[in-house]
Amino acid sequence: MKIVVACDSFKGCLKSEEVAYHVEQGLHRYDEAIEVMSYAIGDGGEGSAEAFAKTCQGSMVSAAATDAYGKKIIAEYALIENGKTAVIEVAAIIGLSMTPKERRTPYFASSFGVGTVILDAVERGCKKIILALGGSATNDGGMGLLQALGCRFYDSRHKYLSPQAINLEKIKYIDFNRLNRLEGIELIAACDVKNHLLGEMGATYVFGKQKGFYPNQIKQVEAGMENYRNQIQRYLNIDIDAYEGGGAAGGIGAVLIGILNARMIPGLELLFQYSDIEQAIQECDLVITGEGQSDRQTMFGKVPAGILQLANRYQKPTLCISGALGLGYQELYELGFVGIFSIADRAMSFQQALDQAGEKMEAAVYTIIKTIVSMQGRI
Numbered sequence: 001m002k003i004v005v006a007c008d009s010f011k012g013c014l015k016s017e018e019v020a021y022h023v024e025q026g027l028h029r030y031d032e033a034i035e036v037m038s039y040a041i042g043d044g045g046e047g048s049a050e051a052f053a054k055t056c057q058g059s060m061v062s063a064a065a066t067d068a069y070g071k072k073i074i075a076e077y078a079l080i081e082n083g084k085t086a087v088i089e090v091a092a093i094i095g096l097s098m099t100p101k102e103r104r105t106p107y108f109a110s111s112f113g114v115g116t117v118i119l120d121a122v123e124r125g126c127k128k129i130i131l132a133l134g135g136s137a138t139n140d141g142g143m144g145l146l147q148a149l150g151c152r153f154y155d156s157r158h159k160y161l162s163p164q165a166i167n168l169e170k171i172k173y174i175d176f177n178r179l180n181r182l183e184g185i186e187l188i189a190a191c192d193v194k195n196h197l198l199g200e201m202g203a204t205y206v207f208g209k210q211k212g213f214y215p216n217q218i219k220q221v222e223a224g225m226e227n228y229r230n231q232i233q234r235y236l237n238i239d240i241d242a243y244e245g246g247g248a249a250g251g252i253g254a255v256l257i258g259i260l261n262a263r264m265i266p267g268l269e270l271l272f273q274y275s276d277i278e279q280a281i282q283e284c285d286l287v288i289t290g291e292g293q294s295d296r297q298t299m300f301g302k303v304p305a306g307i308l309q310l311a312n313r314y315q316k317p318t319l320c321i322s323g324a325l326g327l328g329y330q331e332l333y334e335l336g337f338v339g340i341f342s343i344a345d346r347a348m349s350f351q352q353a354l355d356q357a358g359e360k361m362e363a364a365v366y367t368i369i370k371t372i373v374s375m376q377g378r379i
Contacts, residue, residue, distance in 0.1 A: 002284040003027060004316075006039040006277060008291040008303035009047040010323045012097060013357045016040045016047050017054060022358045023288055023321070026365025030373070037280045041303050042089075044190040044267025045134025046097070049089040052130070053078035055275045058087075063120035068094035068109040068137040075117055080274070085128040086121035090114055090249050091135030096211060099137060104212035107166040107221075109138040111252055115148020122185060129182075131256065132267060133191035133249040139204060139211055139221065140165045141197065141228045141240075142255030150178035165250075168224030171231045187262035190270050192301035195247030197240055197254040198226055203247035211250070225251065232259070268306040278310060286372075287311040287318040288365070294320055296328025299335055312336050321364060323357060341368060 007019040014022070020038035027034045040055060042048025053060055058080035065075040078087040091097070093113045096104075114131070121129050138144070143153065144163035153161040154173040161167040196202050204213070204222045213221060228251075229241050238258050240246055245264040246254030256262035272278060281287055289307040291298065299305050304320045311318040317338045325342045332340055343360040 001031075001033075001286070002035045002037065003286045003288060004037050004039070004277070004280050004284045005288045006041050006303075006307045007289055007321075008041055010292040010357055011046060013292065013323065016042065016051055018358065019290065019361065022361040023290075023365050026362040027369055029362065029366045030369050034369075037284065039275060039277050039280075041307075042132060042267060042271060044132045044192060044270075046089070046091045046095065048132035048134070048190065048267060048271075049076065049078040049087045049092060051271060052080055052087040052274065055271065056080035061124070063117050065093050065113040065116045066110075067098055067113060068111075069099065069105070070110065070112075073113070075113065077117060077121065079124070079126070081128070083124065084126060085130065086124070086126040087130045087132065088114070088117050088121065089132045090252065091132070093117055094138050095135050096137040097135065101212070104137065106137065106139050106208070106212040107217075108164050109140065109211075110144035110163045111136070111138045111140055111142055111250070112144035112148045112163055114252065115145040118145075118182070119148065119180070122182065127184070128186040128188070130188045130190050130270065131252075131262070133189055133193070133253055134267070136249040136252065137211055138165070138252070139208055139213070139225075139250035141168060141203075141225055141251030142249075142253075143168065143228065145252055145255055146179065146259070149180045149182070151176055152178075165221055165224065168228045169220070170224075171228055174231055174235050176235060182260055187256060187260055188270065189245065189248065189253055189256045189262045189264040190267040191245060191248040191253060191264060192266045192268070193248040193253070194244050196242075196244065197229060197246040197251050198222065199241075201247075202241075203251050206247065207250065266301070266306075268301075268303060272310070281311055281316055282314045284316060287316050288321060289318060290321040290323075292322065293324040293326050294322040294329050294332060294340060295326030296331055298329070298332055304332075304337075305335060308335055308337060319368065321361070321368065339368070
């Protein structure tokens, strides 16, 4: 029996390759003869850089940067294709999970650190840079990224403005003269988000709350973002709200596409291009995927839905084995999953669930595959 394993990370718990390891252990506990083909998966969120490094036999390198709140950090990103392509993960630099919920102050968060890592990749000689945009803590419209590349922002009195969401509404003058437009560098924004920068379905209204803004702050932040768009349009004659995906990463997507001429490609689709997973699925007997929690939102561009879509192309049965099941998970059966399971086997605290995730995954996989094989020929 040949089985393809392609799971997303279990956020805050297990990396994608760690999930795959425990699935494989569960399968081999039942039968060591099972041939398992495992793939590290990153859809543009956490774990994307490592997934590309593993898939493409690349390496991880380090760069000095700053996190969303200006703290000095050492950020890692991937080099693939003989060092000519960099895969930079926004979540590893200015990630939402890097700051405890009670300490998040998105008004003062900045994307500056992403720009410094981009420049590090350029200095290393990279000709293509893939930016995985999921999981950011910022909502500065990419203002910080632009400043790292040489832009400067000023208020009505020509006073310098630091690149933070709180200053978006104050922008009156922008100096683009020193902007490094990264000419000769192919930029790709890896993200499944299709939201524009502004509006009720834009960056602030859709993602602002999870980043820490209070409901009574959203309107003011949106007004600041609109002013930011207007000032850029006044100087460059570019409407950064015109682009699908511009709302990704708190507006970084809008800057990448509108000003730096990046192409936006869904993260999972991009990873498929760099791996042989499609061929492996075509030749396998069963596909196993999963994520931290599967629910109604899984069908909207999440990893299990993307893997299932590929498996359906070749009529391969697909199981979804996740950490937990949330509201509406039953609707996923309509997509074509033959089974949807949670690894939780009893009531436990959240911390216990995190600590025991690997063990629970192995036990669940063993039970599921034993049941499947035992039922063959009986129904």
